[in-house]
Structures are given as structure tokens and as C-alpha cells.
Amino acid sequence: MIKKKIKSIIKNRTGYDKILFSGRANTSIWKIGLYLKKKKKINIVLPSTLCVSPAVIFNILGFNIIYLDIDPNTGLIDENLLIHKIKTTKIDVIFFVNLYGNVLKNKFCKYAKQKKILVIQDLAQTFFSNSVNKNRKYIFGDILILSFGYSKIFDLKGGSLILTKNKEIYRDINYINLPEIKMDLNAKKKYLNWYDKYFSKNRKIENSKLNFAKKLYIKHYQNSYDKKILNSLKELNFEERERKEKLNFYSKVFKDKNIQILNQKDSLVPWRFCFLVKKKRNYILNKLRENNFDASSYYLALKRVKGSIKLEKQIINLWIDKSINKNKIQNQYKLIKNFL
Ligand SMILES: Cc1ncc(COP(=O)(O)O)c(C=O)c1O
Helix, strand or coil, X not given: XXXXXXXXXXXXXXXXXXXXXXXXXXXXXXXXXXXXXXXXCCEEEEECECCHHHHHHHHHCCCEEEEECEECCCCEECHHHHHHHHHHCCCCEEEEECHHHCCCCCCHHHHHHHCCCEEEEECCCCCCCCCHHHHHHHCCCCEEEEECCCCCCCCCCCCEEEEEXXXXXXXXXXXXXXXCCCCCHHHHHHHHHHHHHHHHCCCCCCHHHCXXXXXXXXXXXXXXXXXXXXXXXXCHHHHHHHHHHHHHHHHHHCCCCCEEECCCCCCCCCCEEEEEECCCHHHHHHHHHHCCCCXXXXXXXXXXXXXXXXXXXXXEEEECCCCCCHHHHHHHHHHHHHHC
């Protein structure tokens, strides 16, 4: 009953009418990966700036990953590079991520369609927006992924949805059944250990070191998520408005020639206020944290290429959720403005 309601809200808002439930976005990606392998679609494009988990999963499953550099003005895959790649290289799948809630013009979709390339759109870090009619043009994937996991727009500690309009894709992914393996603390420890080494060294993912991944990434959907997801969807308008208001306020307060704001005005639901600073990034981050402001430097480069390196070195994310208000935003700026 509740699932029916969830499906109906999503269908009305996005036009995607075939919806699957899974325990987390990483599980959704794993299932989609298995589906793609079955279809022998193994040449996949990933942005070089992205949360590492999708890259780990596609590695484990034996994909040929082509990393493309991002545009450091948006944090998204560089569209000109992408179009060039589509025209010149054999690609089966594009894994497109709306990192930070940012959007592209989506010129590339036309070329992808011509070459019958499947587009997966990972909305885990954002959410389809309330301003659907305006924003529907930004929701274009053959398959969409949503997440209700840790640090996402709605953090319910679990739950993910896979959306499609295609009957065969829906049927084939629905058919995939992943046995859940119990998570243990050892797997988490191994992951953190691996993570540190991966980002401090050459950023090569070695399959032999990834035996923790199934335990961490494969999680079954729990019916207890139903109500929470439904309530979140009901709050979507409010959440979007609040986040965009805070983002606007940040943009007015954080006005400095040494700050480059990454968020776009016409975004989906924004994740955090993200900006680049030319110097002293780590110092500024530490100052914020010392003063009890949540601040992070997501995301690191999965491949050391120009745009991703710049982003990795210069980015700061500040919170725009319920934990923050106008007063705190002003105090954050007062704290850092002398170091810019
Ligand atoms: C872009 C992206 N995809 C997938 C995931 C994985 O989400 P989940 O925690 O629901 O597995 C994340 C989260 O960290 C993400 O940022």
C-alpha cells in the first residue's frame, strides 16, 4: 500500500513509472552492473570525480572503465569531452552523476542515443526537484538511481530506488537477486584501510583487495523504510525550498574574489554549499572544524586529471540542511574571510 503511494508520487513527478526498491544505492548499482554484464555492455564512462563506491563495484564486476575529466566549474563530467568520446570511442554505457545537485545542458544525450549508448543517471546525492516541469529536462537517464542513505538529501540510513521507463530493463533488473552477506566491523575496517591507501597512492583499484565490498555494499530493502521514504517525499518541496534559500544566502555572504562558487542556480536539489578557494584550503577546513562547523572536502579525484585535481585541492563543502541557519552562515564567513 505505502509502496504504491511512493510509486505514484514518483511517477507523477518524474514520468518514470517502473520503480524498484533496494537496500542502498550501492546495491542498486551492483544489480544494474550485473544487468549490463548480461547484455555485454562493459565499456563504461565514469566521471573522474565521484564517490568511490560505484567505481569499486564496476571494477569488481569486470567493466572496462573510461574515466572522463570533470569541469571544475560544476564538478560534473566535462560535456565537450564526453561528446568527443562518444563520437570517437566504443562506449556502451555512460554513468552520469549529478554531483552536488548540479546539472548539465544534456547536449550529449542526443549523441548517446544515436550510438545506442545506455545512460545511467545517479541522483544519489541529489533528488529530482519539485520544479519538475522546469527540471524534467535534467532527468534523462534510461535508468535513474536514488538514495536515502547516510549523508544524502534524506538520510534514512538506508533505502534506494531504481527508476526506468523501459519494460525489459525493469524486468531484467527485477529478476536479479543478490544474496545479502552480513556486514561486520572487520569489513568496515578493511574498507577504511583500503580507502586511505587508495587515495594516498596511485588510485588504482585492485580487485584482489576488495573482498570487503560485498559485505558493505549489498543490503536488502527493509519494509520499515516505506513510511520514512513516503514522509520524505511529502517533505520534498519544503526541503528543496529550504536548501535553495540557504544556498542563496551563502552566495550573498560568501562574496570574495578568491571564492569560486560551484553550485548552480538552476540545480536539482542541492546537497551542500560547495566552493573553491585558491589557497590555504586545508587550513580553512581545519579552522572551521575547530570552531565546530561541519565542513568537508568531498570529492577526491578517482583519476588524477586536470579538472579533478583542481577540485580535490580547492573544494570546501558546508552544510545547508536543518543543522544550519543564517546566523551560522555569517559566522562561518567571518571566521574564514581573513584567510582567503
Ligand atoms: C553519487 C553516489 N552514488 C552512490 C552512492 C552510494 O549510496 P548508498 O549509501 O545509498 O549506497 C553515493 C553515496 O555515497 C553517491 O554519492
